[in-house]
Amino acid sequence: MTIKFGLIGGGVMGEALLSRLIDRGIYQPSEVIVSEPQPSRQSYLEQKYAVTVTPDNRLVFTAATEVVFLAVKPQVFSAIAQELADVIGTNSSPLVISILAGVPLGQLEAGFPQLPVIRAMPNTPATVGAGITAICLGAYTHANHYQKAQEIFAAVGEVVEVPENLIDAVTGLSGSGPAYVALMVEALADGGVAAGLPRAIAYQLALSTVLGTATLLHETKLHPAELKDRVTSPGGTTIAGIAQLEKAGFRSALIEAVIAATVRSLELGK
Numbered sequence: 001m002t003i004k005f006g007l008i009g010g011g012v013m014g015e016a017l018l019s020r021l022i023d024r025g026i027y028q029p030s031e032v033i034v035s036e037p038q039p040s041r042q043s044y045l046e047q048k049y050a051v052t053v054t055p056d057n058r059l060v061f062t063a064a065t066e067v068v069f070l071a072v073k074p075q076v077f078s079a080i081a082q083e084l085a086d087v088i089g090t091n092s093s094p095l096v097i098s099i100l101a102g103v104p105l106g107q108l109e110a111g112f113p114q115l116p117v118i119r120a121m122p123n124t125p126a127t128v129g130a131g132i133t134a135i136c137l138g139a140y141t142h143a144n145h146y147q148k149a150q151e152i153f154a155a156v157g158e159v160v161e162v163p164e165n166l167i168d169a170v171t172g173l174s175g176s177g178p179a180y181v182a183l184m185v186e187a188l189a190d191g192g193v194a195a196g197l198p199r200a201i202a203y204q205l206a207l208s209t210v211l212g213t214a215t216l217l218h219e220t221k222l223h224p225a226e227l228k229d230r231v232t233s234p235g236g237t238t239i240a241g242i243a244q245l246e247k248a249g250f251r252s253a254l255i256e257a258v259i260a261a262t263v264r265s266l267e268l269g270k
């Protein structure tokens, strides 16, 4: 069978995409090739997904007819572009999709001359199909490339299109955001323990509160301020907690976290 989808870098995000694409039947295992240098990851991916795995990025690039998906760390992009330089143009001009934080379309298109390139920023909830991905289109893309990227990322959650000048901010918010939320869940559970709850119950309460609140906001489209007002009784417990959060700069800390991660994303592309 023809190899249609090539994945370069079979780590956390590469696997998240791979697992859902196969699960959803968007690609058959026999249509997928993955390049990955770590022997332990190679055998794991081969056994779990029954895809072809190789240490050879050039083989992936020449074999994949539809899509080459880049999921390596941004720091190794230049080396990979150099490695692939003389095989570009020898195959069927696949769509290149990059999820590398910070690496701009200009740099990607210089590495893959004349090829259609899409820069994307997914997030780790993609692993369970609850991700959100922002995509921006390169100069050589057409409607069919956009549709392909939509199909691929819809397999792991929601998809939005943004102009490239906003993708670093997307990285700072939804790309890195799962780590901020995880930190919040951990801290809420710690608070519960500090207030006397057993650890397991504190964790269950913290996680369920975050999940339930997100689901409520998502399903009702209620504004977060409106929800906060509904929880906050005059002279009650919640306003006592909120006053403490404001004193500690909770909102400001989150705003500054998104800005710092955005700035770091911009730095990675330099």
Ligand SMILES: NC(=O)C1=CN([C@@H]2O[C@H](COP(=O)(O)OP(=O)(O)OC[C@H]3O[C@@H](n4cnc5c(N)ncnc54)[C@H](O)[C@@H]3O)[C@@H](O)[C@H]2O)C=CC1
Binding pocket: 008, 009, 010, 011, 012, 013, 014, 035, 036, 037, 038, 041, 057, 071, 072, 073, 074, 076, 080, 099, 100, 101, 121, 122, 123, 124, 175
């Ligand atoms: N982890 C996250 O939450 C998100 C990560 N990203 C981006 O996704 C990319 C991958 O991140 P992760 O999956 O977290 O990293 P990871 O470290 O889990 O995966 C990278 C994989 O690439 C492999 N690799 C290293 N050098 C290679 C080479 N020369 N050729 C082929 N494969 C090579 C590594 O062995 C590893 O398995 C990064 O560029 C990151 O900016 C984007 C959105 C979210």
Ligand SMILES: O=C(O)[C@@H]1CCC=N1
Binding pocket: 101, 171, 175, 176
């Ligand atoms: O921390 C990082 O650089 C990557 C990009 C977004 C999430 N993780």
